[in-house]
Amino acid sequence: MLIKIKKASDVSEHQVTDQAVYLNRRQFMRNSALSIAALSGTSNVLAGLQEGNLITPPASLAPYFNNIKETSFGMGEKVAPFDVATTYNNFYEFGYGKGDPAKRAENFKPDPWNITVEGEADIVGTFALEDIIKEHQLEERIYRLRCVEAWSMVVPWVGISLGEVLKKFKPNSKAKYVYFETLYDPSQFPGQNGGNIKWPYREGLRIDEAMNDLAFLSVGMYGSVLPNQNGAPIRLVVPWKYGFKSIKSIVKIRFVETMPETTWNLLAPQEYGFYANVNPGVDHPRWTQKQERRLPGGLLFPNVIDTQMFNGYQEEVADLYKGMSLVKNY
Ligand SMILES: Nc1nc2c(c(=O)[nH]1)N[C@H]1C(S)=C(S)[C@@H](COP(=O)(O)O)O[C@H]1N2
Numbered sequence: 001m002l003i004k005i006k007k008a009s010d011v012s013e014h015q016v017t018d019q020a021v022y023l024n025r026r027q028f029m030r031n032s033a034l035s036i037a038a039l040s041g042t043s044n045v046l047a048g049l050q051e052g053n054l055i056t057p058p059a060s061l062a063p064y065f066n067n068i069k070e071t072s073f074g075m076g077e078k079v080a081p082f083d084v085a086t087t088y089n090n091f092y093e094f095g096y097g098k099g100d101p102a103k104r105a106e107n108f109k110p111d112p113w114n115i116t117v118e119g120e121a122d123i124v125g126t127f128a129l130e131d132i133i134k135e136h137q138l139e140e141r142i143y144r145l146r147c148v149e150a151w152s153m154v155v156p157w158v159g160i161s162l163g164e165v166l167k168k169f170k171p172n173s174k175a176k177y178v179y180f181e182t183l184y185d186p187s188q189f190p191g192q193n194g195g196n197i198k199w200p201y202r203e204g205l206r207i208d209e210a211m212n213d214l215a216f217l218s219v220g221m222y223g224s225v226l227p228n229q230n231g232a233p234i235r236l237v238v239p240w241k242y243g244f245k246s247i248k249s250i251v252k253i254r255f256v257e258t259m260p261e262t263t264w265n266l267l268a269p270q271e272y273g274f275y276a277n278v279n280p281g282v283d284h285p286r287w288t289q290k291q292e293r294r295l296p297g298g299l300l301f302p303n304v305i306d307t308q309m310f311n312g313y314q315e316e317v318a319d320l321y322k323g324m325s326l327v328k329n330y
């Protein structure tokens, strides 16, 4: 028998909802859309799911989505309804409004998709998305996502450990950081035709952060592929850092020796650091980071909760920052 030892990042009793409901839903997402329609309305977790929400994986990826490994990450966590996670988004390539990505991403083409790997590694080149996935079993991880704007939600991601993917390219000893870039294509991303952002969107991690077990390359959510507005077909998920580190629609991975440029740090370095670890002890210059609005919630029930250090993942990641000032390195 597998004995699970409770970690501090596991949720406490009062946050636990009916995990069976979610597991149930997960089961029939893999069966038929019809059964989803039949069951919707039986619980608030199911409420957001309708037949039309289901996206079928492209044929090249379908076999991987038929065999998703369940994990204990986020067990018992109250997952956001699908419609919340897919209509309240930040994806400035599609506009600045929270509803813009869902409205404007419909015709985005995530398939076929290539990723170029370059820099300080033995194996470099351009790879089809399927080449990145194959030899790995997709797994599901339920993680909290905490945006720097002080809202958060819980999302059941599907993907692969980032470190396991990166190791395949055999980074060399000069690979101190890893840099990521979003697709640059103003014909598909209307937001890239202007604004203050130096496109494409760019992000980065220190190599030991990237190799931490929690760092995740997501290719799906809620049991299927990523909706376009959530960063199809492949995005980063770094749950102990503010959401802006979790770069969407990645086309480039570069191993580098020095700290790379990152989008929000370029825009406002006094407000957004390279590290961007969730930290209730370091306020944003214009608002507090001590609390957050856990979605869903509304004006009457804003559902405000305390923000936790490293978003509650301190046990897994605190060692990465031993001896470092997290006030200076915000
Ligand atoms: N390319 C790109 N990636 C991005 C963003 C963006 O605007 N462009 N927004 C970031 C921010 S601020 C957050 S909070 C998360 C939101 O992810 P979600 O819309 O899937 O919840 O994506 C991040 N990744």
Ligand SMILES: [Mo]
Residues within 6 Å of the ligand: 090, 146, 147, 148, 149, 242, 243, 244
């Ligand atoms: Mo964000």
